[in-house]
Amino acid sequence: MSLRRMTTTVAAATTLAAAVGVGYALGNDPGSRNVPPTAPPIALANADLTVAGSCDDLLDSYVERALEQVGPYGWGGGGIVMFGSQSDAESPSASAAGSERSAVTTSRSTSNESGTNVQELGVDESxxxxxxxSLLLRMRDGELLAYDVSGDEPSLLSSTRIDDARGNGLVGDPGGELLFVGGRAVVLGTSDDGLSTTITTVDLSDPSSPSIVDATTIRGRASAVRLHGDVVRVVLQNGLPELDFSYPDGTLGQIRSRLRNRSLVRDTTLADWLPTVDGDPLVDCEDVAVPDDEEIALGTTTVVAFDPASPTSRTTTAVATDSDTSYFSTDRFYLAAGGPQWGMWDDCLDCRMGGFAPTGTTPIFAFALDRAETTYVASGEVEGTIADRWSMDAVGGSLRVAVGPSSETGNFNSVLTLREDGSDLVEDGRVDDLGVDEQIKSVRWFDDLAIVVTFRQTDPLYAIDLSSPSDPRLLGELKIPGFSEYLHPLGEHRLIGMGQDASLDGMTRGAQAALFDVTDLTSPRQIDVVRYDRDTFAGAGADPRQFTWLPEQRVALTVVSQGWSGTTGWVSVLSLDDGSMTNRMVEVEHGSDVADVRLVPVASGKVALVTGEDVSFFRV
Structure with a gap:
């Protein structure tokens, strides 16, 4: 394979003719919840995940683990752990990175038909x-707006108010993101407390007169939304229940408080642990797999799959752990489990939040995707921490993972390859000692190559040959000031990196765009750099959807912002010519709306600029 991921086109997902083990029998019959099946509807591939014999057993498994995590001040004993991410590597010799591997190249990128710059070719994202x-859809302040973009200027066709399932406008993020398939939009909205998600299906067969087909509010936070062919998959997270915990007061207060809090945990029901609709669990007990590792984060991660043509017919698969680190390929879903976490949540889908390895290792669960089914097939673990979904990639039966240091590793980063050996994910090969004493800032995967950027004071960019998964090799590296938080391919031999400029002592100064020549992967070069004003930020570093590559024009469009209390956003127009970049800055937005600025190529060849209040055509 030579042409794959980077910026995507919406394509039908590859289905599996067969999968290891027997798949999930995925039903939502509420009448079956309290009746143990005569035969297990899930034949688990190995002992890393088990299925409770009954709903009572499932609840007991949650409660038993929860009792170990509750103290006199509530979860975690009252301490608050905030969510967060988690000498240089020696250059390879000429013999190790020589001509025998010189055929390794980057892949070309193609334009994305849906307008979204995504991670995986064939897997669209919300x-x-x-x-x-000629149709453009956008969400603004809880309204789905439809535009005709075939003329000289965008023309508004309709506006549809998106409410929750009870007809109430959502206060938090009332329909923040959407997918579009088969003439229907699927809109995802988040409640003000961040704990509920409303999935609304809108029929746009007549864009001038849309109609809402279904609106379902689920108690659970959507952390990822993907489209495989005509199947929408939503990953929902349910963390530790919000209980009316007491706090120590007076003599023997801690003992009394601990006992009362433990009693509250014992009184929980499955509705406190599982995603629910109108108070009833969305997933059946027999469709919840329980990890045997009791040290991973407690909660529930559920994959809900449906075809928008029949939005109320859903399949569900759940794992009894809370994790926002998941990755979808065209035919696999990988869930990386983290350690116990307490504290703040972030309302951005697919944010680069990072996870905590429970004991220095990170368990990974693999599921096969076949139409609307999500079937557990294998699991394993890696030593180290997995920062986010961009740290994982799968191609040709090989899972590739970039990991940071943990208590079970040295103080360096690594790239590992894993393969499915029966029901186990086993390590196939690895490269260590990447960025000693440094942190991974970005990873970009290709068919047979990984580009990894780490940073502490300088920005080492590593090129790793993955053409032989069992024998990955470090080809070359480049050390420059600053770092790239997002990498994008510009054809076979060029990469652009959006990130931060930095002084030689590691102090960041402002956003930068760096152009790399990777013709010779044993000696990658930075051939040009654009430095923006001090205290600016490149939006693509946190949200790659704020980057657009126009290959025919050889132009990159990316959002750059400045300021905290008063924010200004620009579109940086980077024109590439013979290995150099010229930059033109266009001020387009202010305030919190800067985060939603998008530049979307449309069928006419124009580029639509979407800002907080307007849709217009952008002059490239």
Missing amino acids: DVVKVAG
């Missing part, structure tokens, strides 16, 4: 904007 031919 966004605030979608395009389909």
